[in-house]
Amino acid sequence: MTGFIANLHDPKNAATALCVESGRAFCAGDILADIDRLCPTLRQSSRIAIHCESARLFLIAITAAWRAGATVIFPATDRPAYLDGISSQFDLYLDDAAIRERLAAATATNTDNHMTLPAATDCRAVFFTSGSTGDAKPIPKTLALIEAEITIQEPLWQPHIPNGARIVGLVSHQHIYGLIFRIVWPVITGRVFTADPAPYWEMMQGDINNGDVLITSPAHLKNLHPDLARVPRPSLIFSSGGPLDLAAARETTAILGTCPTEIYGSTETGGIAHRKQTGDNCPWHPLPGVEVALNDAGCLRVRAAHIAGDDWYQTEDIAKINDATGTFTLHGRADRVVKVEGKRISLGAVERHLRQSHLVEDAIALIPDENDRRLGVVAVLSPTGRDMLADIGRFRMGRQLRREIAKFEDDAALPQRWRFVDQLPSDSQGKRPLHLLRALFAEMEPLTPEIVIQNRDDDRVNLSLHLPTDLLYFRGHFPGMPILPGVVQLHWAVDQAAALFDVPVTIGEVTQLKYRKPITPGSTVMLELDCDRDRAKIKFRYHSDAEGDHSSGILKWREATS
Template structure:
């Protein structure tokens, strides 16, 4: 990119301080590149609040032959896992790396004659939160990143032509990084570097016909507002990180124009398939070049030119594979547990829980407290909180067990309960298992 003949006046990012062009990107990247080379830095942690700052740091570190570590967030506790003398922080957050930091501050460097990168040699490590909350390393070569971006451009580039991109998700996660930052950057489209937590602020900033990159957590909480006029409707709304409820998909279509495009995949596999929920059983269609197969237990494996070694990669997802290679998700293998000798579907318990008028959302899981107890964290509705205030947490949990009992065996009824205003999720909208476990560390029924 930096050695290309792209017009220097091409708009890149609409920051809070003004428009950044391709010339700005190249010159700010040059400053960081020179600073890294002068200090002979071989490895960096890259974490920033701004997607534009991330872009300059990403390109500078690649050209400086640095191994890049991408943590899932820039919180002090997370950065402490990685930052040190031999692995400084590259960030726009002043002081976040202590004595070991290169500040991304928008400084302009002298002209650098950038050469082409070798995508097979440049490497980076993504880290996910993992099911336990401990960071899990997922190594990638730049060639894998580039191959996937080419597939995404092949699939959606035509529809996105000329569209600016805004998002409610962080670029520190691979979905946000690809769809909110790298895809528009590579395609020469404008992107907004901020992560919008509030829909009203995103819509106030969005130009007509903008592409929106969001998550199920945000799309299930769209506030009431009038549908966008035709001239402003989004060409594509991308979402990933978990299943999008059918009702939320229909609500988004009513307000924004298109049905959200759900991208199914993981940090390990990259994007696997996509769908737009025309009905609740709309299957996922594999992305171009993606091969799929299932084993005897229905577990999905995938293969593409961006899976590891371009080989088959087993997932933890149970699917119903259709004749045209599309598939319907049936749950995750770890969503089935054995309790009292019976096979219980955690997803099924959650499904029946959320049918209650008292419940907005729920998470059911096994708490390993010495005897592996089935527990539920429940996000209550307005009527749920009113009932909670009237009868208390214990009686409310008994009432919910009674609502579940016509559909579930006794072994599938949660034994311990916690009631919360909002399920703990990260910036990507994924549930934070460690935080939910902590809710059961002490007594109490409401949090």
């Protein structure tokens, strides 16, 4: 199998289509011409950070940087605060605009056929992931290690991929999974890849051809667009970055006609194992050449040429190995880094960002429920924070603190569940066991919506209601598709009318009651109340900008009798 750099520079491939962007096919010769122009502009830099939306520009930039002898730095995000935090790691930063600007100003050159191309072992890269402290931890790699992994994976997938199939990516190429599957693998194997950024199904579902290979994450497969049932059938669907639940695997198979292939690994290790979930407790199969074992704490350790050579690499994943088959199952992590929406999130980093806020004195981040992988936080607010909470309510307080974290982290690291307490719970030894923290979420399922805005004009009131995702009434109504029961909507309208208009709580009659569209967890809806005292009735209407009318009716009250 020819290497990545050699394939790009092979004259025989010059007219071979390499990628598609904005409807235009780019041949290897087109890409190489841009690499030739960009490379001379990079020779003064030894560490180049590259963050691109376009996979085509990304390919051009990383290859030009390696040819210039530079180490390529892969930032996990382009958030300014994050880049400031790792600024000591690079001396030049390139994004799409900077690359286009350099290409426009550069002089066209021809590739020197006698040029010495860099060896894969000399093409150095640095990825960043969350260490135990929550700080961005640099992970050095070489192109040689990436090519070694592709060499063992390609024989597994090649028999399932028809000629002419494209690699269609929904995940970012900034992380090792996306880099391998969206960029390096197709270049090495001569498959066309899509270069447009398409993080959502709506952006690419009209551009799937029969037999295409989809590069996805659990977040994508848990949020399948209904129209995908009508798209051409992909030959393979890859998912990596976190565990995929069985329900999502089955739904993917039903809608797209292909059972997803999960890749288990990490930035440090690359790929370790694969599986297809066709039933309960499907085990992981180590990739060819990967050895697995357990340490004394029951955590998986792995050894392979593309991981650490002859040395064992110790993970923090708790596992059980089937000695008869060599397969294994995973049972959680022993450290404080979790996977949310397919992304690695450092709980320590989230806590540190919150403690830096003038609104927070202390905080603990956690996954409150293993069956509901949303991130939660238990926070002790400062006096300023407590005053703000009293003023704006829990929902808006959570939104404010999410904005504090968003300065540094991607959306997956923004907590969705909040508990504000006077003191963090602890046991007799002063420790903060997980079960005590989780109990705060189990015991505090709200019974009422959070009133975000209230506008009143005499006997007409508009209330903006936010419905927390953990509202008690969503539980069991209905499993897998929770909606707000109609009787609850009616009860809230009666309660609010009684409180706002000082009318009897006892309603004598409800007329013209209509339920049009469901109200779902996390929604913000308007409750409109119009009181007609002369006729002893109140019109109510639930509506939202996104869905229009949800429900409506007329409440008629009985006057008290003497």
